Each structure stands twice: as C-alpha cells, then as structure tokens.
Amino acid sequence: MAESKSDSDFLKEFYIPAYIFNDETKFSDLRDVPEFPVLVFINSKSGGQLGGDLLNTYRSVLNEHQIFDVGEEAPDKVLRRVYTRLEKLKQEKDEFATKIHERLRIIVAGGDGTAGWLLGVVCDLKLPHPPPIATVPLGTGNNLPFSFGWGKKNPGTDRNSVLSFLEQVMKAKEMKIDNWHILMRMRAPKEGPCDPIPPLELPHSLHAFGRVSSTDELNMEGYHTFRGGFWNYFSMGMDAQVSYAFHSERKLHPEKFKNQLVNQSTYAKLGCTQGWFAASVFHPSSKNVAQLAKVKIMKKHGQWQDLHIPQSIRSIICLNLPSFSGGLNPWGTPSGRKKNERDLTAPYVDDGLLEVVGFRDAWHGLVLLAPKGHGTRLAQAHRIRFEFHKGAADHTYMRIDGEPWKQPLPKDDDAVVVEISHLGQVNMLATQNCRSKSVNDVSSSTSHHNGEEDDDFSDEDDSRAEPEFRKFGAADTFRIPDEIDISQLS
Numbered sequence: 001m002a003e004s005k006s007d008s009d010f011l012k013e014f015y016i017p018a019y020i021f022n023d024e025t026k027f028s029d030l031r032d033v034p035e036f037p038v039l040v041f042i043n044s045k046s047g048g049q050l051g052g053d054l055l056n057t058y059r060s061v062l063n064e065h066q067i068f069d070v071g072e073e074a075p076d077k078v079l080r081r082v083y084t085r086l087e088k089l090k091q092e093k094d095e096f097a098t099k100i101h102e103r104l105r106i107i108v109a110g111g112d113g114t115a116g117w118l119l120g121v122v123c124d125l126k127l128p129h130p131p132p133i134a135t136v137p138l139g140t141g142n143n144l145p146f147s148f149g150w151g152k153k154n155p156g157t158d159r160n161s162v163l164s165f166l167e168q169v170m171k172a173k174e175m176k177i178d179n180w181h182i183l184m185r186m187r188a189p190k191e192g193p194c195d196p197i198p199p200l201e202l203p204h205s206l207h208a209f210g211r212v213s214s215t216d217e218l219n220m221e222g223y224h225t226f227r228g229g230f231w232n233y234f235s236m237g238m239d240a241q242v243s244y245a246f247h248s249e250r251k252l253h254p255e256k257f258k259n260q261l262v263n264q265s266t267y268a269k270l271g272c273t274q275g276w277f278a279a280s281v282f283h284p285s286s287k288n289v290a291q292l293a294k295v296k297i298m299k300k301h302g303q304w305q306d307l308h309i310p311q312s313i314r315s316i317i318c319l320n321l322p323s324f325s326g327g328l329n330p331w332g333t334p335s336g337r338k339k340n341e342r343d344l345t346a347p348y349v350d351d352g353l354l355e356v357v358g359f360r361d362a363w364h365g366l367v368l369l370a371p372k373g374h375g376t377r378l379a380q381a382h383r384i385r386f387e388f389h390k391g392a393a394d395h396t397y398m399r400i401d402g403e404p405w406k407q408p409l410p411k412d413d414d415a416v417v418v419e420i421s422h423l424g425q426v427n428m429l430a431t432q433n434c435r436s437k438s439v440n441d442v443s444s445s446t447s448h449h450n451g452e453e454d455d456d457f458s459d460e461d462d463s464r465a466e467p468e469f470r471k472f473g474a475a476d477t478f479r480i481p482d483e484i485d486i487s488q489l490s
Contacts (some may be wrong), residue, residue, distance in 0.1 A: 007163065011061055014038050014166055019122035021065045021085065033099040036170050039082065039131075040067045041118055043073050043110030046138035050148060053157035054109055054136070063163055070114060076121045083127065104131040105169060107342045107431065112402045113141020116231050123179055123229070123426050132174045132427035136165065141402050143232050143323040147349070148175065149431030172429040175438055176318055176350040181423040182234060182400070183227045186416040232401045234322055234420060236386070237289055237315035239359065242401035242407055289358070292396055292409070293388045300352060305380055313358035317375070318384055318420060320354055322347050322435050329435075330375040331355040344380060348439040352422045353380045388416040 013035045040058050044051040058067045068078050089097035108118040115135045122130050137145035137152050146152040150168075155161055287297070290309040295316075297307045309316065322329045334344040347355050357375040388396070388409050395408050398418075410416055430436060 010071055010163070012168075015062055016066045016100060018063060018065050020089070020097060020295060021082065033096055035103065036105055036166075037100050037103055038062075038066065038105045038107050038166075038169065039078075041070050041078075041108045041109070041114075042067070042136075043114040043138065044069045044071055044116060046110040047154050050107065050154055050157055051138055054138070054155075056163070057157055057159060057162050059160060070110070070117070073299045073388075074121075075118050075425070076124065079125060084126070102129065106131045106133045107136060107165075107169065108133060109136035109138050112141055112144050113139070116401045119177075119179065119231055119426050121231055123424065130427055130428045132172075134169050134172060134429040139402070143321060143402070147232075147321040147323040147434065147436045148428050149434030149436075168431060169429060172214060172431060175428045175434075175436060176351055176425045177231060178350055178425055179229055179231050179236075179423050180320060180354065181227065181229050181421050183224045183225065183419045183421075184221050184416065185419075228400075229423060230400045231426075232321050233319045233399075235317040235399045236293075236396060237313075237359075237372045237473065238397075239315040239317070240397035240404045243399050243402070244397050244404040253342070289316045291389075292393060293386045296385045296387075297356065297379050298406060300381075300382045302382075304383075304385070307381075307384075309358065309378065310376065312360045312374065315359045316378070316383075317327050317357045317359070318354045319347070319357060321349055322437075330357040330359075331377065334377070342377075344377060346437065349436045350425060351439040352382055354382075354384065354420065355380055356384065366490065367376070381485040383419065383421045385420075386418040388418075 012032070014037060015034055016037045018040075040062070042051055042055045042058065044055050047054075055067065068075070069140050082125045083101075086097055086101045090101060106118065106122070115133075119133060122133065134148055135145040135148065136155060137150060138154055142152040155165065195215050223258055288311060290311050290313065295307040295309055296304045298304050317324060317330055319330060322331065324330050329347070333346050334342075345351070345353075356378040358378050393409055394411070395406055398405055398407050407416070428436075
C-alpha cells in the first residue's frame with residue numbers, strides 16, 4: 001500500500017466520477033484530477049469464482065461505473081461510448097475530462113483470450129492516444145500477464161489484494177508491443193468440407209475471425225477468406241492438438257475446471273494421452289510440419305524466402321512474447337556466434353519480428369526447463385506464410401494465444417494458405433523488472449550481454465531466398481461476434 005496516504009486518498013488517484021460516463025449533473029466540488037484514472041474490464045467467468053469475486057471487490061473500492069463485466073457488455077461498445085463522451089466534454093472545454101482522457105489506463109482481468117480481445121478492441125479503435133493496459137492473470141497459461149511482470153498465478157480477490165495491484169499500476173512503466181494480423185484463405189470446395197468448424201469452435205482470441213465481407217479488399221471470388229489478430233503466438237501441430245483436447249474436455253465438463261492447478265494437471269495428463277511424449281509412435285510422420293506445409297518468410301523490407309523445416313519437427317511456434325505454455329521462453333537469447341552467423345537477435349516485443357521455433361516432441365520441449373535451453377530456432381520474420389499441401393492430411397491443429405481449433409485441409413487442387421503480417425503496436429503497462437524487453441531499452445541490450453546468452457544448442461540453417469513478393473493487407477476488426485458464448489472465453 002501507499003506509505004503516506006489513507007486508503008481513501010490512495011483510491012482517489014484511480015477514481016473516475018459518474019458524470020464522465022453519463023449526463024448526470026456535475027459536482028461542483030471536483031478538484032484534483034486523479035493521476036491514474038482506470039477503466040477495469042473483468043471476465044466474471046474466468047478463474048472459476050475468482051472473476052466474479054474480483055468484480056465485486058473492484059466495484060466496492062472504485063466507482064461501479066468504471067468497472068465492467070465483459071460478459072454483460074462488450075469492451076468495444078464500452079470504449080466507444082466512453083471515448084465519445086470524453087470527446088464531447090473536451091469540446092465543451094471541460095478540463096477535468098480532458099485530463100482524464102490524457103491519463104486514462106485500462107485494467108483487464110481474465111485469461112489470455114480476454115486480454116487479447118481487449119488489446120484488439122483498443123487497436124481497432126485507432127485512438128490518437130490509446131490507453132496503456134495492465135493484465136490480471138485469471139486464466140490457465142497467463143502468458144500475457146507473465147510477460148509484463150503481473151505474474152502467472154491467479155491473484156487474491158480481497159480488498160488488500162486489489163489495493164496492492166492498483167499500487168503496481170501506479171508504479172508501472174509503459175511499453176509498446178507488436179500486434180500481428182493473420183489471414184486464412186481457402187477455395188470454396190467443390191465437395192466435402194474445407195472450412196473451419198462452426199464459429200463457436202473458433203479461437204476467441206482471433207477477435208473477428210469470421211469471413212471478410214464481399215466488399216472487403218481482401219475478399220477473392222471463389223474463396224473463403226478469414227482474418228484476425230494476435231499478440232502472443234500462433235502455433236501449429238502437436239502442441240495445438242493437446243491444447244484442443246484440453247479445451248474440448250473443458251467445454252464438455254466445465255465443472256471440473258474451476259482451479260488453475262487442476263487445469264494445469266489435466267493439461268499435462270492430456271499431453272501424455274495424446275502421445276506428445278511418444279510422438280514418434282502416436283504421431284505419424286505424415287503429419288509433421290514439413291509434410292503438411294510449405295513455409296515462407298519475409299525479413300523486413302525483403303522478399304519471400306523458403307524456410308527449411310527439419311523433417312522431425314512436429315510443432316512450429318511463431319512467437320511474439322518471451323512466454324509460452326505458462327512462462328517458458330522457446331527462443332532464449334542467441335549467443336554471439338549465432339547472432340553473427342545467422343543474423344539472430346534477442347526476442348524483443350517491439351521489433352516487428354516474430355521468433356519462429358520448432359519442436360520435435362514434449363521431450364524436446366523439456367529443454368526449456370534447463371538454464372539457457374531453447375527450441376530449434378528456425379528464423380525471425382516480419383511476415384510468414386504457410387501453404388498446406390493437397391492430400392497431405394485431412395486436418396491439422398492450430399492455436400492462437402492459447403485458443404486452439406481443428407482446421408480441415410484441402411482435398412482438391414488448391415491449398416489452404418495462412419499468412420501472418422506485422423500490423424502495428426499497442427501500449428502495455430509493465431512492472432519495472434518484467435521479462436519483456438524493448439529494442440529501445442538500453443538496459444535490456446546490456447543484460448543480454450551479461451551472461452544471459454545461451455550455449456550453442458543445435459539449430460537448423462536459415463532458409464534460402466526466393467524472389468517473390470506479395471502485398472499483404474491488415475485487419476481493422478478485432479471484436480468477438482455477438483453469437484460467441486462469452487462463458488467459453490478463457
């Protein structure tokens with residue numbers, strides 16, 4: 001808690017008066033503008049009962065008008081309403097509201113899917129001064145909160161825990177984070193399905209992963225085109241298959257998934273039953289990444305290059321943050337020799353590059369638990385494209401920001417194409433010693449040269465250049481459709 005202030009004085013620094021949200025009569029005694037006015041978005045369905053409890057606590061310590069349950073009102077509607085109101089007050093020369101607008105911060109409490117949804121909404125609004133966002137870990141993996149220093153364990157929901165978190169928000173620094181646009185295109189099939197399974201089965205963290213309209217510039221006649229965005233990672237292969245089994249089980253038996261520890265234990269068991277620890281036996285080589293897809297990458301301001309994928313790789317991860325699967329860092333920090341020979345860098349969250357890493361099986365993944373351990377580094381890329389081959393398999397599994405789906409693959413002559421491109425950046429709030437590093441942070445570049453570099457584990461060679469370039473569009477719709485059941489969001 002703050003040392004020299006009472007609770008009430010401390011909370012005034014976050015409190016937003018009711019007139020900011022509606023046309024109620026202004027109070028004449030409004031004097032000091034809060035230094036850290038916050039809007040709080042909570043998924044009351046996350047973390048078992050924790051989400052609902054946290055919602056009640058925040059409403060008891062702050063103005064209930066600034067606290068929102070995402071299950072009752074979508075964040076895009078809330079933010080459009082709030083910013084419209086602030087702009088109106090600003091035009092009326094309301095200095096108090098103008099400063100609220102300038103200082104506004106956002107807290108989002110939920111799993112990675114909820115946090116990604118909120119990030120997408122802020123990105124979509126294209127605000128001139130987008131508010132920075134702090135994330136409360138209420139999910140299972142909690143990679144986003146962990147990357148920015150907010151922890152990965154579900155927090156306390158009592159008054160003191162909330163006050164402690166608000167104090168961290170007060171002291172937090174702002175950081176930029178890259179966000180990524182994903183597009184999937186497939187020809188409308190002559191017969192049989194070649195389409196993602198029903199919308200409720202699609203990943204929520206893709207926000208608007210629905211077909212683009214017929215008037216959209218990315219639409220192509222005779223094709224199904226889908227698009228969306230992500231902030232943490234895209235993965236394909238056996239890790240996504242295990243995740244899909246977990247999410248399927250949770251939808252069938254939600255009563256069994258009320259505790260973070262139980263969730264993680266169930267996840268580990270499914271990794272065994274799905275054959276992730278004996279992949280060579282249970283996972284046929286025909287479903288390895290190299291057999292399923294041709295992969296191309298583009299460096300910044302470059303051309304498309306073929307990316308060589310070793311035949312043994314069963315999972316490929318395109319990583320934006322240094323946290324995967326509950327806090328592991330698959331990329332690590334390349335040694336000086338790797339930096340020079342393969343043009344690899346440390347994993348910065350705002351450098352416009354994805355780290356592309358491969359894994360053979362779960363045993364290979366366990367190397368991440370060792371000091372300086374990492375997966376097979378394949379490349380760093382500004383864009384990446386997967387072209388899935390005809391007849392290689394009838395489906396594969398994909399995952400974005402912890403949300404998996406089962407993707408049918410083509411039976412006719414046309415491939416399913418997935419492209420990922422850098423879209424822009426959003427502002428995050430981070431604790432002072434968070435693991436995420438900025439390319440502009442002098443201290444982060446220094447730390448990467450002070451013993452944190454890894455040993456020379458075996459990595460594969462980089463890809464060879466291919467003279468091809470293709471313009472890639474960007475998404476501007478990042479909201480969950482109305483028909484999505486918010487109770488299924490992590």
